Amino acid sequence: MSLEQSPNPETWTAYGQFQLDRSYMPPVPDQLRWGFWDGVGPGDDVLGPLTGRRILDIGSGAGHYAVHLARTHGALVDAVELSPTQHRRATGHFGDVPGVRFLHADVIEHLQQAQPYDAAYGICTLAGIDPHIALPALRDGLLPGAPLVFSALHTNWHGHGPSATVAPRQETVGLKGMEPLPLQTWVLTAQVWEDLLTDYGFTVEAITQLHAPEPDNPVICQLIQARRRTVLPAQITSRPRSRRPPVPHAAIGVGAIVYGERGLLLGRHHRGTLELPGGSVEAGEPFEQTVVRELAEETGLSARPEDVTLLGTLVDHVGDVVRVTVGALVTAWQGEPATQPDESVGDWAWWPLDDLPDGLFECSAQILAAWLPDLPIDHPPAHFSPYARRTTPSSDLDVNIRPHQGS
Numbered sequence: 511m512s513l514e515q516s517p518n519p520e521t522w523t524a525y526g527q528f529q530l531d532r533s534y535m536p537p538v539p540d541q542l543r544w545g546f547w548d549g550v551g552p553g554d555d556v557l558g559p560l561t562g563r564r565i566l567d568i569g570s571g572a573g574h575y576a577v578h579l580a581r582t583h584g585a586l587v588d589a590v591e592l593s594p595t596q597h598r599r600a601t602g603h604f605g606d607v608p609g610v611r612f613l614h615a616d617v618i619e620h621l622q623q624a625q626p627y628d629a630a631y632g633i634c635t636l637a638g639i640d641p642h643i644a645l646p647a648l649r650d651g652l653l654p655g656a657p658l659v660f661s662a663l664h665t666n667w668h669g670h671g672p673s674a675t676v677a678p679r680q681e682t683v684g685l686k687g688m689e690p691l692p693l694q695t696w697v698l699t700a701q702v703w704e705d706l707l708t709d710y711g712f713t714v715e716a717i718t719q720l721h722a723p724e725p726d727n728p729v730i731c732q733l734i735q736a737r738r739r740t741v742l743p744a745q746i747t748s749r750p751r752s753r754r755p756p757v758p759h760a761a762i763g764v765g766a767i768v769y770g771e772r773g774l775l776l777g778r779h780h781r782g783t784l785e786l787p788g789g790s791v792e793a794g795e796p797f798e799q800t801v802v803r804e805l806a807e808e809t810g811l812s813a814r815p816e817d818v819t820l821l822g823t824l825v826d827h828v829g830d831v832v833r834v835t836v837g838a839l840v841t842a843w844q845g846e847p848a849t850q851p852d853e854s855v856g857d858w859a860w861w862p863l864d865d866l867p868d869g870l871f872e873c874s875a876q877i878l879a880a881w882l883p884d885l886p887i888d889h890p891p892a893h894f895s896p897y898a899r900r901t902t903p904s905s906d907l908d909v910n911i912r913p914h915q916g917s
Contacts, residue, residue, distance in 0.1 A: 518638050519592050521683060521691040526595025528688050529572070535603050538574045538581070544633060544661040545720040545731040552718075554578075556659050556735055560585040563628035566651070568617050568660070569635030573600030573610070580609030588624070590617045618643060621651035629657045634731065637662035637696045641676065641703075645710035654740040658712060663697050664719060665730040672699040672732075676706065703734055712736040762834040763790045765877040766801045766818075768811070768843065773860035775847055776867070776874075777808065780854050785871040786878075787811075787855075791836075801838045809847040809858055817842040822896035824876050835892075837877035 529535075541553035554560065560583035567576045570589030579585040590613045591597045597614040604610060613620060618639070630648055637660075648658055665671045666681060673679065679697055684690035698706075700717040707714050713736060720731040765788035768775035776784045789804040791797065798815035805811050821837040849856030861867060863885065870878070875889035880896075 518694055521693050522593035523595050524691055525683060525685075525688075526593050526597075526599055528685065530595055530599060535599065536572055536574050538577050540578075540582075542575055542578070542631070542633065544659075544733045545722075546634075546729065547720075547723055550723060551720045551731075551733055554583065556657070556733075557629050557631060558657055560629070562586065564588070564625070566590065566617075566621075566624075566627045566630035568630060568632035569638065570600060570612070571596050571635075573604045573612060575633060576600075576610050576612075577604050577607050580607060585609060587611070588613055588620075588627070590615050590620050592616055618647045621647045624651060626651055626653045627656060628653055629659075631658070632660040634661050634663065636660040637698075638694065639696075640678070641696055641698075641706050645706055645712070649711040649738055652738040654738055656738050658707075658736045658738065659734070661720070661731050661733050662703070663695060663729075664732045665728055666697070667729055669728045670697075672697050672702075674699050674702055676702060700732060700734075703732070707734070707736045711739050713739055761790070761831055762836070763873070764788045764797055764800045764804065764836045764838055765873055766805055766838050766840050767821075767877065767881055768805070768809075768840045768847075769863075770860075773862045774866070774878075775809070775858060776861055776870075777847075777849075777855040777859075778857040779871065782869065783871040784867055784869055784874070785855055786874040788835075788873070797836045797838065800836075801840065805840065805843070808850060808853050808855055809845075810850055811843045811845045811847055813840050813843040820897045821877075821881060822894055824873075824880060824892040824894050826876070826890060826892040833873075835873050835877065837880055839881065 544551045557565070560579060563585055565579060565585045565587045567587055567589040570576050570591045573589050573591075576587040576589035580587050587610045589600060589610055591600065592615065594614060597612060600612045605612065630652055636644060652658060663681065676696065676698065678694045681693045681695050681697070682690040683693045703717065704714045714734070715737060716733075716735040718733045718735075720733055722729050765786045767786060776786065779785055787805050787808045789800070789808070791800045795803075796815070797820055798818040801818045802813050802815055805813055817840055819839045819841060821839060824835045824837060826833050847858035849858065863882070866885070866887070870887065870889075872890055875887045876892045876894075878885055879887045879889055880894040
């Protein structure tokens, strides 16, 4: 989302009004302060040469950092700020400073029409915009090889550290005498920031943690130094899917062989058939993870993906629907099988391979016959494509496969 679509503008407008009401203006610093503390971290040099160069200040606030770069280094700074009260503070104090343009604008919209910049920076501001929107806009708004340097929260006052998921979380901003205000921000690990920047056409040069000078202060900032790549990979176009719902034509699921010293695990469906644990594959889910999930949901047993060996696929059809079933062997697990609430299969029991019951579910019968072709199981035909060498029961279990003889 753009800044105008997030809740942050209201927060920064209220913050700016609080500062206006008390007539507070921070002094122009001697160097950039990337975190919340003086003397912590590097200074202006991380932006490279600045004299005569066009620099973008992302979320410029009171404008004192932009003024510093213009006065000290002769930079030409566009200080972009969406909050009207913060913009008013900046223009009220520094509106006539040579080399600085104070722009009341959404930085994403500004980048869409501005000439590319020689450098861009944000001091604890860029992480208030969805990186999937901000980073491609900055890539397109910077010249090849131009630096992008920004700081972002890493650990907050409560010791809550960064996330490995690209999603915003709620923080607060406030001053003494002011009610804390909500702030939506992306608090991400260094690796996630690096991956995002790399995906969107930047080379990451350094990520540094900036720690509070007080030993009892848990707050940590990250300083991220990146550079727009000089040569961007050619973009390969793709065609979107049709919005029409597809005609159902295939179903895919897994069936898990859980076999040990006590035998083969089978459960009874409420329709009466006996079945292996298993079920449908969810979108984007690896087959091994489907086996682990279905095993836990149906039986209460716990296994790991590395405990699952995929045997192969069985392909048949029911009417017009192609049915793909992936057979798997679970080699280790924890717990005892038990009927689970709201599951259609329960009454789990261990069966010896040489005394399997009648009434097996077709898919389970096909998987077992593909695993051990000598098992005397009647089942509909299916095409089996093995993934690897078939795994058979351990010889030390002394399994004797023979037709079951009724009494």
